Amino acid sequence: MRTMKAQVVEAPNKMVYKDIPVPQITDDEVLIKVKYCGICGSDWSIYTGKYAAEKLPLITGHEFWGVIDEVGKNTVGLKVGDRVAADLCLTCGNCYFCRRGDGLLCQTFTQLGIHTHGGFAEYVNVPAKNCYLLPDEIDDYAATMVEPLTTAIQASRRMDNELGASVVVLGAGLGVLHASVAKLRGATPVILVDGNAERLAIAKKMGAADYFINIGETPDAVAEVMRLTGGIGADYVIEAVGFSKTYEQAFNMLRRGGKLEAFGICAPDDMAALSPFEFVLGEKKVSGSCAGIGNDWGVAINLLQYKRLDPSPMYSLVVPLSELEDALNEIQTNKSLMKVLVSPEVTERKTF
Numbered sequence: 588m589r590t591m592k593a594q595v596v597e598a599p600n601k602m603v604y605k606d607i608p609v610p611q612i613t614d615d616e617v618l619i620k621v622k623y624c625g626i627c628g629s630d631w632s633i634y635t636g637k638y639a640a641e642k643l644p645l646i647t648g649h650e651f652w653g654v655i656d657e658v659g660k661n662t663v664g665l666k667v668g669d670r671v672a673a674d675l676c677l678t679c680g681n682c683y684f685c686r687r688g689d690g691l692l693c694q695t696f697t698q699l700g701i702h703t704h705g706g707f708a709e710y711v712n713v714p715a716k717n718c719y720l721l722p723d724e725i726d727d728y729a730a731t732m733v734e735p736l737t738t739a740i741q742a743s744r745r746m747d748n749e750l751g752a753s754v755v756v757l758g759a760g761l762g763v764l765h766a767s768v769a770k771l772r773g774a775t776p777v778i779l780v781d782g783n784a785e786r787l788a789i790a791k792k793m794g795a796a797d798y799f800i801n802i803g804e805t806p807d808a809v810a811e812v813m814r815l816t817g818g819i820g821a822d823y824v825i826e827a828v829g830f831s832k833t834y835e836q837a838f839n840m841l842r843r844g845g846k847l848e849a850f851g852i853c854a855p856d857d858m859a860a861l862s863p864f865e866f867v868l869g870e871k872k873v874s875g876s877c878a879g880i881g882n883d884w885g886v887a888i889n890l891l892q893y894k895r896l897d898p899s900p901m902y903s904l905v906v907p908l909s910e911l912e913d914a915l916n917e918i919q920t921n922k923s924l925m926k927v928l929v930s931p932e933v934t935e936r937k938t939f
Contacts, residue, residue, distance in 0.1 A: 599636025625650030651706025737879020
């Protein structure tokens with residue numbers, strides 16, 4: 588039996604780097620040799636037991652890509668040696684929601700690296716139908732950004748901003764991608780709000796927005812958004828932070844008839860105070876989005892292949908798989924870190 592190195596969250600705040608068997612694939616799966624996997628905030632939540640604790644022990648990591656090492660006999664269009672990224676969303680295809688085309692609401696919805704084993708290992712097994720070929724134009728680091736970009740694409744679809752509409756994004760983590768996608772869709776102006784000067788500087792380097800509000804220098808972000816929109820408010824606001832206070836700010840930044848796109852994940856018991864009066868007389872709207880799925884992956888790959896978006900300024904650090912736990916903790920104390928990548932094949936950390 589072949590074995591591999593993997594980082595296994597065995598219990599809250601207990602991660603063990605150890606040898607485990609290489610996954611056995613079914614006829615409908617492929618085995619991927621992981622090249623890189625990005626760290627997401629959800630990885631920290633699972634590590635600390637705040638999310639999916641009932642799924643432990645678990646190999647986390649869903650922002651991965653790799654090279655196909657083995658294919659099941661029912662696989663079509665894929666072969667050993669192909670570079671692929673994998674849609675992490677696993678749906679039944681038969682429930683009420685799946686039949687409506689709403690796979691993200693599937694009644695048995697699970698995700699690779701969140702509910703089932705993921706990419707913080709040397710190998711991961713994935714349904715062949717979830718794999719997307721990565722063209723050579725997408726380099727090894729950019730390939731780890733396919734999954735994060737799909738989340739921004741799905742949120743943009745849900746928001747459906749009109750050409751020339753004003754868009755505010757709260758949060759300069761994944762919010763940088765939300766702002767970038769809004770610009771690609773023709774939003775004007777795009778306003779990015781955050782309290783971290785270094786992250787805002789990265790966003791500026793990427794040209795992710797037209798205006799950048801640092802709440803450390805401009806505490807009343809709502810008033811500043813009103814000023815920048817001529818006192819009307821924004822057509823659309825994306826909350827990409829995950830705090831009740833910022834949800835309240837986002838709602839107050841909207842113009843009458845505007846739409847709030849909810850993306851940041853709060854704790855299950857968090858509540859935000861949103862005025863029913865404004866919902867009714869202001870005709871404000873709210874929709875939610877939690878992940879990318881399906882053709883979002885094809886779109887993300889196209890955008891990266893043709894350099895419509897360059898995520899390279901977001902890269903902060905590459906670490907060996909053996910240092911994953913240290914990296915998770917480091918991200919919590921060093922808020923200037925934006926995107927940290929993990930690789931089973933890297934032996935020394937690299938800073939960008």
